[in-house]
Amino acid sequence: MLADLVYKTILKDLEKRIFDNEFPAKKLPDERTLTSQYGVSRSSIKRALNVLANEGIVFKKRGSGTFVNPLYLKNRSLFNYEGSNLGVTDSMRADGKKPGIKVLDFSVIPATKEMQTDLFLAAEDFVYQIRRLRLLDDQPVMIETGYIPIKIAPELSRTIVSGSIFNYLEDKKNQTVTKSFLSIEAQPSTEEDQKLLNLTPQEPVGVMSGIFFLDDGTPFELSNMRLHYQYMKYNALVELK
Amino acid sequence: MLADLVYKTILKDLEKRIFDNEFPAKKLPDERTLTSQYGVSRSSIKRALNVLANEGIVFKKRGSGTFVNPLYLKNRSLFNYEGSNLGVTDSMRADGKKPGIKVLDFSVIPATKEMQTDLFLAAEDFVYQIRRLRLLDDQPVMIETGYIPIKIAPELSRTIVSGSIFNYLEDKKNQTVTKSFLSIEAQPSTEEDQKLLNLTPQEPVGVMSGIFFLDDGTPFELSNMRLHYQYMKYNALVELK
DNA sequence: AAGTGGTCTAGACCACTTC
DNA sequence: AAGTGGTCTAGACCACTTC
Numbered sequence: 001m002l003a004d005l006v007y008k009t010i011l012k013d014l015e016k017r018i019f020d021n022e023f024p025a026k027k028l029p030d031e032r033t034l035t036s037q038y039g040v041s042r043s044s045i046k047r048a049l050n051v052l053a054n055e056g057i058v059f060k061k062r063g064s065g066t067f068v069n070p071l072y073l074k075n076r077s078l079f080n081y082e083g084s085n086l087g088v089t090d091s092m093r094a095d096g097k098k099p100g101i102k103v104l105d106f107s108v109i110p111a112t113k114e115m116q117t118d119l120f121l122a123a124e125d126f127v128y129q130i131r132r133l134r135l136l137d138d139q140p141v142m143i144e145t146g147y148i149p150i151k152i153a154p155e156l157s158r159t160i161v162s163g164s165i166f167n168y169l170e171d172k173k174n175q176t177v178t179k180s181f182l183s184i185e186a187q188p189s190t191e192e193d194q195k196l197l198n199l200t201p202q203e204p205v206g207v208m209s210g211i212f213f214l215d216d217g218t219p220f221e222l223s224n225m226r227l228h229y230q231y232m233k234y235n236a237l238v239e240l241k
Numbered sequence: 242m243l244a245d246l247v248y249k250t251i252l253k254d255l256e257k258r259i260f261d262n263e264f265p266a267k268k269l270p271d272e273r274t275l276t277s278q279y280g281v282s283r284s285s286i287k288r289a290l291n292v293l294a295n296e297g298i299v300f301k302k303r304g305s306g307t308f309v310n311p312l313y314l315k316n317r318s319l320f321n322y323e324g325s326n327l328g329v330t331d332s333m334r335a336d337g338k339k340p341g342i343k344v345l346d347f348s349v350i351p352a353t354k355e356m357q358t359d360l361f362l363a364a365e366d367f368v369y370q371i372r373r374l375r376l377l378d379d380q381p382v383m384i385e386t387g388y389i390p391i392k393i394a395p396e397l398s399r400t401i402v403s404g405s406i407f408n409y410l411e412d413k414k415n416q417t418v419t420k421s422f423l424s425i426e427a428q429p430s431t432e433e434d435q436k437l438l439n440l441t442p443q444e445p446v447g448v449m450s451g452i453f454f455l456d457d458g459t460p461f462e463l464s465n466m467r468l469h470y471q472y473m474k475y476n477a478l479v480e481l482k
Numbered sequence: 483a484a485g486t487g488g489t490c491t492a493g494a495c496c497a498c499t500t501c
Numbered sequence: 502a503a504g505t506g507g508t509c510t511a512g513a514c515c516a517c518t519t520c
Contacts, residue, residue: 204445
């Protein structure tokens with residue numbers, strides 16, 4: 001029960017109090033006051049406040065106090081940031097649209113130099129090459145090319161990759177993909193992009209490429225995703241400096 | 242002296258030890274061992290390890306231990322992620338190229354509804370409208386349109402916005418821009434994009450738009466940046482779920 | 483049962499801001 | 502000088518993994 005954690009309880013309560021406009025002056029009580037209000041240690045208060053600060057809901061200023069981000073009250077939807085359209089079945093379903101997958105290629109190839117580096121492989125290792133077209137309500141939205149070492153998931157099959165590979169890992173092998181390094185760019189569409197994603201030559205793709213990791217840190221997949229430009233929107237809260 | 246902080250010292254030392262391949266089995270000593278090795282509290286060890294985990298340099302697994310990301314050893318450059326080409330003078334200079342600014346428009350307009358919401362303004366408020374072309378080594382790379390409430394920086398001038406506005410704020414007004422909400426997309430180039438950024442109609446722009454905040458949480462600027470697609474590459478470490 | 487990371491406490495002392 | 506957030510300690514107890 002994650003909700004039972006002290007700092008999470010306080011976190012949610014503070015979120016609610018902020019949203020209920022309990023601090024119209026945009027200033028939260030100081031940490032020592034919160035400590036006695038909630039009857040917990042100052043560390044737990046700090047932890048809750050740190051999460052709020054990381055989410056951009058409050059700003060802390062040493063010596064002055066902790067302040068509510070005025071935007072949070074007016075526009076809470078902004079605060080559901082971070083990677084809207086990742087190429088993950090789950091996040092696609094979240095939009096209320098029905099996700100679909102069409103397998104374009106499923107084969108085994110020797111690992112290239114880049115794969116050897118990024119997936120931590122030896123020169124003689126092989127990888128699955130998996131090309132899939134992702135759909136939302138039968139609309140093609142993304143061409144995904146993934147490379148997965150056969151030694152990590154030797155039993156992969158065309159049938160398995162017709163569904164969510166991440167879900168398969170979690171359900172059948174009790175392994176979780178928890179992190180990824182991604183780089184995000186815009187690129188002109190290639191002829192193949194245009195054909196598969198119904199784009200005109202003037203319409204671009206958004207490209208997200210990178211590495212997915214299992215939760216013990218094993219690099220699991222090298223991935224390249226080319227998205228219909230209207231379906232890529234990446235939101236981030238950026239710390240400057 | 243930030244470097245004097247206990248957890249930062251340990252952080253840097255661990256980073257060095259990892260890079261020197263002092264843990265060939267990819268497993269760090271457990272936290273209690275590190276505690277006695279460094280002669281500090283376990284909290285400080287945890288703090289250092291948490292930073293390393295957030296940076297993707299190590300992975301922690303409850304019950305098992307803390308593991309080195311193998312990629313860190315092979316490809317450290319990957320780990321300088323997070324927002325390469327933000328439209329900030331400083332980050333541009335970092336590439337070794339000489340940044341330039343050409344002011345396209347500097348005027349005052351009434352705040353639109355969107356600006357009222359995002360910049361927390363009243364209906365009768367005015368904003369500076371600042372359109373600038375950003376250059377790197379005389380190459381145009383970005384069209385930046387910014388809206389700044391006049392009441393936050395009433396003394397802004399065409400001369401000031403010919404340089405870095407953020408640096409001006411920091412030097413002259415002792416205010417810092419520390420955070421921003423950004424959304425990142427790909428879009429076909431408009432005719433204006435093509436003219437100003439030397440693009441063909443097939444070449445797209447990367448669009449980064451959002452809000453910049455001062456360190457007390459005041460929304461400072463609404464910004465829209467249209468980048469030559471070859472100059473936008475956003476790197477992120479993404480936590481899944 | 484032993485190992486290992488996660489949560490939480492109570493309190494000391496420091497650093498920056500405001501008055 | 503008073504207010505307020507930041508760093509750090511020492512230690513208790515919990516939860517998950519491995520053997």
